[in-house]
Amino acid sequence: MATLLHLDSSVFPEEGSASRAVTAAFRAAWQAEHPEGTVIYRDLAADPLPHLDGTAASAGFSDPATHTPEQQTAFALRTRLAEELEQADAVLIGAPMYNFTIPSTLKAWIDQALIMGRTGGAEPSAKGTPVTVVASRGGAYGPGTPREGFDYVQNVLQVLLGDGFGLDVDFIVPELTMAPANPAMSELIPLYEASREKALAEAATKGREAAARAAA
Structure with a gap:
């Protein structure tokens, strides 16, 4: 059965979020091709993961047999995140730009899920899995x-x-x-609308392509 891992990190709900609207379009196209498929969904804004601390980090570089109870708990979360990634035939990530970079909640997922010798290192366990990132931004940076x-x-x-x-x-x-919310950008609204429509169309196409790849 095909599996999609879907992560959203926008602080806004779908009706107010550019990235969530586009990830929703991708997911809908993917699910239309795999109605019986599995979607593992994490809303990193509504249910944030703990940022990596010394306990969780040290657990990733030590023998599980030597873990303290605190390390066992921390590493259990990291293991679960790694398993979700490994189970996925495709990954979908909403990554809006906040202050020129990614949301800290998404960085927390990366830090927790990236385990050297398993999901990271010479032979990552999810190597080659396709990931589509919806990188929305308030301005233009090209x-x-x-x-x-x-x-x-x-x-x-x-x-x-x-x-x-x-x-x-x-x-x-x-x-x-x-552009729609900033009067100084009002003349750019047509470009915003064109970019939005292009992104939604791309999401539908790429969602179908990811579904076909999983079925191959």
Whole structure:
């Protein structure tokens, strides 16, 4: 049975979130192809994971037989997150840009789920799994824009997900999402609307493609 791991990290509900609207479109397309499939869903904003601390980190580098009760509890969570990733045929992540980078709640998931010698290292256990990242942002950060070079979402996640976990990373990028709410950006609303429609169409297409890949 096909399995999708879906993570959202926007602090806003779907009706007020650009990333959640697009991840919802991807998930709907995926589920239409796999109505009996399994979706493992984590809302990292509504139910945040603990940030990695010394207890959880040290447990990842020590023999489980030597773990203290506190390490056992911390490592049980890390193990569960690793298992969810390993079970997935495809991964979907909503990663809005906050202050030029990813939400801390998403970084917490990465830090907890990345276990050297298992999900990370020379032969990551989920290597090659496709991951689609919806990297929404309030402005525009592409080549030639005033804030070119300020994007620490795509480059960071390409390294962490691609090099760290060995995943096959793809991005959908809805831009200018603050245009409808910011009077200074009002002239950019048509570009925002075009970007949004493009992102939703990409999500539907990529959701179907991920479903077909899982069925192959």
